[in-house]
Amino acid sequence: MVEQLTVELGERSYPIVFFGGADAGVFVLEKIRQTGRSVTALADSKVWDLHFPKNDDLLCLKIEGGEASKSITCFDNACEFLATNRIARDGGLIAIGGGVVGDLAGFVAASYLRGIDFYQVPTTLLAMVDSSVGGKTGINIKAGKNLVGAFWQPQVVYICTEFLKTLPPEEFSAGMAEVIKYGMLYDAKLFDQLEALEHDLTWDHPELSAVVRRCCEIKAEIVKADEKETASSGGRALLNLGHTFAHAIENVAGYGTYLHGEAVAIGLVLAAKLSVRLVEAGRSGFAVSDEDVIRCHALIERYRLPTDLRISLHRVAGDLAAPKLSIEALLDAMRRDKKVRSGKLRFVAMEKIGNAVTVDDIPEGWIRDIWSEAGAE
């Protein structure tokens, strides 16, 4: 099975190739080599060892998974690796791994020799449905997450759910947070479909491929309309539903305390609560009910994701408290967020399930309340 979807971006358009079957690693290397490019890889070391042939002579820099690898140091090392191996402007770089590897490798590809070709081979659910598509690349600096990077579109994204076979369950769940996000912000039918599944999605669930593909379609549509997130309202920023909260959580708790998808799960619940406050305040267009919040909450919990700051079912024992986060520190981190414009905090809220908008004028008191209800102090 090989199917294809095009991300339409004029001269920067590219295909997402969906393929199936075992030996995904062998298949993808063969495909990329058919382009005739001299290629090099940055790969998640675990994925590389599990899925790629030992005897392949592809030049590959192995990267440890985890946010710590999205650093200036790893960026520097990767550029030195390409340079000492004499990769020229007509060479290409393959990212093999999750969001961390894709974001890092994308920024390396954008910057090395002022830009070389780039191929995405996402091997986590989160990277397949979100970070590998759309061209956002970047690294973290001390002051915050993804604060340094580039828009750099790949030449091709290769997606095979076979890679998910070896993904740890908490990583699969983390990806589900982004899947649920697409339902909440853009596609009520997808949300309904996820709710109606008799069995939870797993790497070998018969509907997984279609769900992944639908998420990619949504992302492609949104990115096509607003590639560089310059729309004055709505647009690509909608993909950040829950993320203003999530980035603050990750920043204050310390990267790695929560998985990105776990922080997004919490952020989605908080964004739903924020949406209800907009209804209560009589804002026109907003029609989210308490019932809708419960539905979001339930779907997120179903994948053992946290819904407030206190509990992360996969990662701590049920009765173990998460680190106490300070409301002031969280607000401070939000003010440093990239989405801040002219000093105003910007949020994404749901008018209803399947329809989100950007909102610039949320009273700070609401945000304090929401953080407090979530367990911050």
Place this chain on the structure above:
Amino acid sequence: MVEQLTVELGERSYPIVFFGGADAGVFVLEKIRQTGRSVTALADSKVWDLHFPKNDDLLCLKIEGGEASKSITCFDNACEFLATNRIARDGGLIAIGGGVVGDLAGFVAASYLRGIDFYQVPTTLLAMVDSSVGGKTGINIKAGKNLVGAFWQPQVVYICTEFLKTLPPEEFSAGMAEVIKYGMLYDAKLFDQLEALEHDLTWDHPELSAVVRRCCEIKAEIVKADEKETASSGGRALLNLGHTFAHAIENVAGYGTYLHGEAVAIGLVLAAKLSVRLVEAGRSGFAVSDEDVIRCHALIERYRLPTDLRISLHRVAGDLAAPKLSIEALLDAMRRDKKVRSGKLRFVAMEKIGNAVTVDDIPEGWIRDIWSEAGAE
């Protein structure tokens, strides 16, 4: 006097504003503030102290001049500086200084929050005629110079030769290497004009402004035709006349041993010699004579620039030897150059003075000979 020249690049077009008079620092800050942008500066510390008002409250990160500042560490520091000062996507960054500051600040502006607006205020002759125009930004890594960066066009370039009043004489000369380069590669009239000057150009020479402006015009024309240096022959790569040699010299001698302009001066002489070899080998189109090489040599020496690896008139006593450079190391550095395509060394050579072309098939033996004649071992 305020004149303007447009760099035509479609939606990325921008003006180069030429202005005169004292208090250049005050003038330029006023101009940029009129845009209504909230701006921050990265400035050469010496230039900042000499030319900018002490009581101005512009947020400014001072940078030490010299190639050592084009590092990953300085890049990281500058990004942290912007983030901790909460510069948002609608903020702007002003580069005030020479090529080092402009290249560094440009890559910071390209990468911080995946790109913010950028203003160039070049304060060296080299930056005015070359590095501030055209959108090439970058930093050095261990493996080589400018190997990491981005194409990122400024919003405006502000040029005032008043800033050159305080430029050390060797830096003025280094800029003259790039000025002479434009004559050699594109404009025989400019070359003739430089030869015919009764007095050498200095910061207050009546013809300097017109010469600077002519260089900017040439650069704008070439960049317009091939913004990202993707032309299969000729195009923007022509601006690298002498630079394949120059980058190798800087890399092997150690950055800072020669000023960039000094290395370019040597490179220009070697490129002229290479051009004569092409004539001798009967390559069609090439018509450079030994006389032409002498003319180039003389014009370069007139500005006290080195014409081989042995002598740098400004920086070492006439009888002091420069560091001995190894031919193998120089060739090795050339092979790592960004201009390498499909493993082949790429050079720019003159068909005649005022007309350059790219050449891909130079025998390695010629390059060895040329390095040897220049004093490498």
